[in-house]
Amino acid sequence: MGAGRFAPSPSGELHVGNLRTAVLAWLFARSTRRSFLLRIEDLDRARAGAEDAQLRDLAAVGLDWDGAVERQTDRLDGFHDAVSTLRSRGLLYECYCTRRDIAEAPSAPHAAPGAYPGTCRNLSDAERAGRRAGRPAALRLRSGVGSFTVTDVLHGEYTGVVDDFVAVRNDGVPAYNLAVVVDDALQGIDQVVRGDDLLSSAPRQAYLATLLGTGVPQYAHVPLVLNREGRRLAKRDGSVTLAALERDGIAPARVRQLLLRSLGLPEASLAAALAAFDPARMPREPWIYSPLTAADAGCDD
Template structure:
């Protein structure tokens, strides 16, 4: 009988705020996807931007996940064959990837500020998460001009995006066709030396052997760029699933600073983890009504087809089911 490697998934939070109910949904669905296939689940802390990340918040994330009843096979607290599991400790790997891209003539230095890009007449909006499209100002600078600008400021490094169509199949959004060039050449290393999310996540997922990526729908438009990097670096891309976000009653996306919806707040109100897990499972379409369940209870109920395709609205009724359990018995 042939041996089949287990599928591998991950939850990769940024420790810049407390975990809220939306983060918990992503973590739970990612865990269920992997455990339902007897796969391996990895926890990775995306703390590459040390100015935004805080160690105590990373510790809080680990505590929150364990409190919910989630576990993982590899991670910063237990190690594993692909350590380290904190991005802040993986700079040598990112540097190696940059060298490979540079050797293939796929990078160029960029001296533009955000104000320069915004002011450019030919800078329409790019991908939703990054604002204005980069107009390509520095892509064709002469060597003499590059040397002149180097004396004035440190450059970022941008990836040369080819003018081609990228297609892929998302587990929820379905068939996708994008032209990444419409978003412009993108940064892979900032001027301050920090590696961009786009490059770091590709390197980490590839080197950790991640086969399945489940994350929020807000990252769907980053996927074509990441697929370009997978191709350029010679990596095999994972399968992608982009889940709907949780929004408030007006449709505004929940943020890490959303008052009253952090797991630490809910825990402080005496709300038990089984109630939160049950509420998430109900909101995600896995069960018909909120009930007290553990993550393990939900493994047989995980079916990707059950997950909504659109934003999940946190209506007042849904909020009451979560925040006022005494008045709304499960």
């Protein structure tokens, strides 16, 4: 039937927002009889010990996964093959722009706000050679569309901007939008469950998937966990990681119960939650979290 996944970056400990998304990804996959895979997205930054801590935390709240944990850094050949395919079709071009250049460049006529203005799209060979001497080039996708529509389990049809986004950074590392599409294709992932802050990136990724012929996955962008000020949860918000909560006397089993309660699901076990899980009935608004909520949860071990 395919597979779903959870794909954290090993940059630090998971917080309750990450864990809630992981639980939802597990529920979506298991409820549709898909495999559930775990991928460590370590192309960018990795903090020593973070991966092991994340795996312990996922297991501590009761999650299991199928097969071995995979890492992006073990799949560099797949990224290079995708870049070669796109390059051979004339779908990549060199870009020498800095973020400041892009911010200060006039927008192209009718371009969506924030879209890349195409500064380097049609440089001559001589212009490219001149710029190459001063700055390494990133590679951008030569997009043939301005927007693309995806279908999301929770959001329905969503149309978003598709500009000439970066496929390979100027340090040679595959950019997120390319890496995630290639990773999902190589792992046979056809269901992507993640935070709804990433919904706007789905049209770019789906469009790239059509160019590479890998198929567009089923998307489900789930509500985030926010602090009491309505901002994304972070360590500055207090006891938000399993380790911090355990120091406050709150066991991982209680954290799992709290997460399931926030989703309106039975708290007895993940199996009970899975039996009752229905995406149509899950909350659509962000969950506002406070460490006091956990301390006062009244969950039973």
